[in-house]
Amino acid sequence: MNQPIIELKQVTKSFGPVDVLKGIDFEARAGRVTALVGDNGAGKSTLIKGLAGVQPYDGGEVLFDGSPVHLHHPRESARHGIEVVYQDLALCDNLDIVQNMFLGREEMAGGTFDEGRMEVEAAAALQALSVKTMTSLRQKVASLSGGQRQTVAIARSVVKQAKVVILDEPTAALGVAQTAQVLSLVRRLADSGVAVIIISHNLQDVFEVADDIAVLYLGTMTARLTARETNPDEVVGYITGTKTQEAAA
Amino acid sequence: MTTETQGPVVEPSDASPAAQSLLGRGVEQGVFEHGRSYLRRLRGGEMGALPAIGGLLVLFIIFGSAHSAFLTPRNMANLITQAAPLVVLGMALVFVLLLGEIDLSAGVTFGVAMAVFVKYTQPDGLAWPVGLALAMGIGFAVGATIGFFVAKIGVPSFVVTLGLFLGLQGVILMVIGAGGTYRLIPEPIKAIQNSNMPVWAGWAMLAALVGLLVLVAMWDRWRRARSGAPNPALSIVLLKLGTIVVLGAAFVTFMNLDRGRAAQAIMGVPIVVPVVLLIGLIGTFVLDRTRFGRYIYAIGGNREAARRSGVNVTAVKWSAFVVCSSLAVLAGVLYVSRVGSADASTGREIVLSGVAAAVVGGVSLFGGRGRLMHAAVGAFVIATIENGLGLLGFSAGATLAVSGGVLILAATVDALARRRSGGGSTNS
Numbered sequence: 001m002n003q004p005i006i007e008l009k010q011v012t013k014s015f016g017p018v019d020v021l022k023g024i025d026f027e028a029r030a031g032r033v034t035a036l037v038g039d040n041g042a043g044k045s046t047l048i049k050g051l052a053g054v055q056p057y058d059g060g061e062v063l064f065d066g067s068p069v070h071l072h073h074p075r076e077s078a079r080h081g082i083e084v085v086y087q088d089l090a091l092c093d094n095l096d097i098v099q100n101m102f103l104g105r106e107e108m109a110g111g112t113f114d115e116g117r118m119e120v121e122a123a124a125a126l127q128a129l130s131v132k133t134m135t136s137l138r139q140k141v142a143s144l145s146g147g148q149r150q151t152v153a154i155a156r157s158v159v160k161q162a163k164v165v166i167l168d169e170p171t172a173a174l175g176v177a178q179t180a181q182v183l184s185l186v187r188r189l190a191d192s193g194v195a196v197i198i199i200s201h202n203l204q205d206v207f208e209v210a211d212d213i214a215v216l217y218l219g220t221m222t223a224r225l226t227a228r229e230t231n232p233d234e235v236v237g238y239i240t241g242t243k244t245q246e247a248a249a
Numbered sequence: 250m251t252t253e254t255q256g257p258v259v260e261p262s263d264a265s266p267a268a269q270s271l272l273g274r275g276v277e278q279g280v281f282e283h284g285r286s287y288l289r290r291l292r293g294g295e296m297g298a299l300p301a302i303g304g305l306l307v308l309f310i311i312f313g314s315a316h317s318a319f320l321t322p323r324n325m326a327n328l329i330t331q332a333a334p335l336v337v338l339g340m341a342l343v344f345v346l347l348l349g350e351i352d353l354s355a356g357v358t359f360g361v362a363m364a365v366f367v368k369y370t371q372p373d374g375l376a377w378p379v380g381l382a383l384a385m386g387i388g389f390a391v392g393a394t395i396g397f398f399v400a401k402i403g404v405p406s407f408v409v410t411l412g413l414f415l416g417l418q419g420v421i422l423m424v425i426g427a428g429g430t431y432r433l434i435p436e437p438i439k440a441i442q443n444s445n446m447p448v449w450a451g452w453a454m455l456a457a458l459v460g461l462l463v464l465v466a467m468w469d470r471w472r473r474a475r476s477g478a479p480n481p482a483l484s485i486v487l488l489k490l491g492t493i494v495v496l497g498a499a500f501v502t503f504m505n506l507d508r509g510r511a512a513q514a515i516m517g518v519p520i521v522v523p524v525v526l527l528i529g530l531i532g533t534f535v536l537d538r539t540r541f542g543r544y545i546y547a548i549g550g551n552r553e554a555a556r557r558s559g560v561n562v563t564a565v566k567w568s569a570f571v572v573c574s575s576l577a578v579l580a581g582v583l584y585v586s587r588v589g590s591a592d593a594s595t596g597r598e599i600v601l602s603g604v605a606a607a608v609v610g611g612v613s614l615f616g617g618r619g620r621l622m623h624a625a626v627g628a629f630v631i632a633t634i635e636n637g638l639g640l641l642g643f644s645a646g647a648t649l650a651v652s653g654g655v656l657i658l659a660a661t662v663d664a665l666a667r668r669r670s671g672g673g674s675t676n677s
Contacts, residue, residue, distance in 0.1 A: 075559070090557045092550035094617035095543075103547055104558030109472065112538040116473030123272035136274050143293060 003066055004029045005195045006051070006082075006164055011060030013046050020046045022219040023060065028164060028195040033186060035206040035227070036199045038216030039239055044199050047216070048166055051197075052084045053077035081163035085153045087172060093142035097134065098122045100141050101156045125158040126151070128192060129185050147178030154185055158192075165189060166197045171205050183209045203232045217241050277481045280488055296666055298623045300659070301610045305630050312637035319640055323508040326519055330442045332632035333521045334584040338599060339606035339624030340532055341576030344569045346607055347536075347549045349616025350399060350406040354391065354413035356600030358574050359581025360591075361417050362387040364424040366582075367431040367591040377435035384578050391417070392574030396567035406570075414600070422593050430592040433585050441524060442586035445517030451501040454523050459494055461530075466490070521583060525625075528579060532621045545569055549616030605652060606631050609659040615667055630655065 004027035013021040020043050028034045038044050049055035051062075053071040062069055064080050071077050091100050098115070101122045107114040119137055126134065131151050134144075141149060150170055157165045167186065171179040186209050190196045200206050206213060207227060215223040215238040223238040237243035277283040291299065312319040338355060345352045362384035370380040391413065398409040425431065433439055446454070470480045501518060509515035536542035544565045547555040556562050584599070585591050610627025612619025631652055638648045 074557075078559070086557070088553075090551065090554035092547045092554050092617070094546060094550035099543065099547075103543075103555065104560055106540060106543065108540075113543070114472060114476065115469075116476035116478035119272060119473075119478045120476050126271055132271070134271060134274065136276075137271065140293075140295075 004063075005065055006197075007063040007066075008047075009061040009063065011047075011050065011057040011062065013043075013050060013055070013058050020219050021050075021057070024216075024219075024221050026214055026221060026224075028197050029212075030163070030195045031190055031193050032211040033190045033196045033198060033209050034212045034214060035210035036197055036214050036216065037201075037203070037206060037235065037239060041218070042216040042239075043219045044216055045168075048084065048168065048197070048199065051077065051082055051164075051166060053082075078160070081161065082166070083157035083160055083162035083164070084166045085150075085157060085168065085170060087168045087170075091141045091149055091153060094140065096138045096140050097144075097152055098137050100152055101125065101159050105160065121159060122155070125155045128158055129155055129188050131155065131185070133181075145178065146174050147181050150174065150178075150182050151185060154182075154189060157194075158189070162194060164195045164197065166199075168199050169201065170198065171200065171202060179205065203235060206235075207232060215239055272477075273479045276479045277485055279482045280484050283481070283485045283488075295618075296611060296662070297620070298611045298626045300662055301623065301626045301630055304609075304655075305626065305633060308630065308633045308637060312633070312640065316637070316640045319637060321508070322503055322506045323515075324636070324640070326445075326504065326508060328629075328632060328636045329519055330521055330587050331636055332629050333442065333525050334580045334587065335599065335602055335606050335628040335632055336525055336625045337528055337580035337583060338577055338603035339610065339628045340529060340621045341573045341580060342603050342607050343532075343536075343612050343619055343621055343624050344545065344573045344576070345406065346604075346612050346614065347545045347616060347619055348566055348569055349549050349614075350566070350570075351410065351604065351614075352395065352406065352570065352573050352577075353410040353600060353604075354395070354417055355410075355573060355577040355580075355603060356596035356598070357414055357417040357421065358388060358391045358596070359577045359584065360421045360594075360596030361391070361424065362578040363581040363585045363591045363595055364421045364431075364593075367433050367585060368424060370433075370435050371431065372434060377438060380435070381438075381582070384582070385575060388575040388578035389571055392571035393567070395574065396570035399570060400563045400566035418593075418597060421595065425591065425593050427593065430590050432590050433588075438582060438586050439589070440586075441520050442583060444520050445504075445515065446520055446523070448505045448517055451505055451518035454518065454526075455494075455497045455501050458497065458526065459490065462490060462493065521586075524583070528576070529621050529625060532576070536621065541565065541568065546617055549618075602631055602652070603628075605656040605659070608663060609655055611659075611663070613663050613667065614660060615663070618667075627659070 006028045008024055008026040010023040010025065011021055012019065012023055024043070024047060026047065036044050036047065046055065050057040051071065053074045053076050056072045062071060069076070069080060071080075071082075092103065095103065098118050102118050107117045107121070109117070122137055129151070133148060141152060144152065154165070154167070154170070170182055170186065174182060183205060186196055186198060190211075198206070198210065210227045213223075213225045213227055213230065213235060214221060215225070215235060217238065218241070222241070222244055225235070234243065277286060309320070318324055338359075341355055342352060365387060366380045366384040369375050369383070370377050374380070375383070395406065395409055395413065398404045399406045466486050473480050504518045505516050507514045507516045536545065544555060544560045547558070547560060548562055548565060552562060580603075581596060585595070606628035607619065607624040608614055608627065609630050610619075610623035610625065612623050612627070634651055634655065635648050638651060
């Protein structure tokens, strides 16, 4: 449990002359929620895209379960069990919940869909996250609320048996009650043994759900904190660059 | 807003009651419940083919009471052969309409294929199966060309297929020669639209269809039960099968009535019926039960989501255009079989009727929504308007005007349904 499932060592990324990531150390542990915070342009998205395999890092090392890996394509990330839940959710409105959860990795039997098996697995995944608010697994996603859609998107990663789930601003478009629902979902996801990385601008959410907080400031990791031992003011200080911490926590 | 749900929540999920209840939820337990959830979907804007079926009934009532010849077996058989090419063309177009694309060249594609087919199967020419293979090859090639430009390069399908619509008319002219007409020679091709099955074969066809549907239903239920997923009530399946049996039996009986003029009896289900049925069944199987079909819907619903889920968007789009053009050639076969010849204008006008058929039947122009069956119903609406107004002595002009009005009406229904189901947000 002490070994991080994902460990980044001095990763760098530049776009032409602009160094977006200037040697980042970062880690995420199974069963813990790690919040990645920082102002716009701090490099959060670039860091995430590297893990997702969408935009490979230029330099540095990525350790997965202690052994070095190369994430040069989304498929490689997926093979290691790294799943990204994007901000805009990426669900197909015209498909139902089960179809969305299994899109791209349908269960087949005899050349055709094994719908029953997919339904059973989808129900199990939603149940593992204690989701009870769906009327039917065969509901079209178009008819779901924002929070429910977020739930389906997160449950997708459970169906895929992800080891690392990266959530990009999962509460950005949600109301108060739905935000609370999704945050407790994130908590349960981590409790089930998944390493969760959450990007958020909302420090209230971060402190509610995160175990560890990593702060990016202009392409450098300025602070790695334990949520319990810090407070919003301190984090805001690191985000805006008025505070610095040399040694990693 | 503090949520302290810290305890271990995950337990073995198969046996837990919550999973079972979520699994069972929405699985209809009876005919009544099935009806209720259908009504709920209707209110949510998922109307499917219902407006078209309603419209078809209204048309039948109007034309049936306006002209005594309309509801006769002879005219119904005529209507079927009239509608058949449009049904297949509409089904072909569904494959690209579901992607949110369009193929304006589908008609002239079959025009080229049929010009070649008819010209080269003249008595001194090729054997008809060879000619047919050649025609299918032309459809495949045109579809692959459209797919290359649309899926690979990213040119809008409207532009690519409009260009082909013009260009392929030129090709037809070159094949046929200006003002030329070739008579269709091969007897088996003529027979499709001009001959009928023996009386017993009509019943055999219905029995085979129902048997197939029963087998599929049983296979599905057995497989769901094996995975532990609850099945909807058997009564719903029986109701659906029963409806098909009753309507099918009525149809076969009606078609088996003698519709000859005097001395010679004409009876039996037209051969084109099992041909179209087979195309529809295979196509529906592909769309509903294979990855290719599912990904067509997914791309039509949210292209980016499909891509991120690992769907090879380019390959699926490309293949869909190939399927569309190839099916369009089959529609062309039914067309020349009925008309009996090919000339320079073959397939020029019908493509817009094909799009109209699909849209009238409830296939969304915005992509992601629609079934092959919808295109078939829509095609019958268009064909019924032509047939009925023709019987009543209206001019071709009036028929075109009414068909156009129906198309606009259907597109309006589509746009309203889309607004209602909130499907407008993702496909921007």
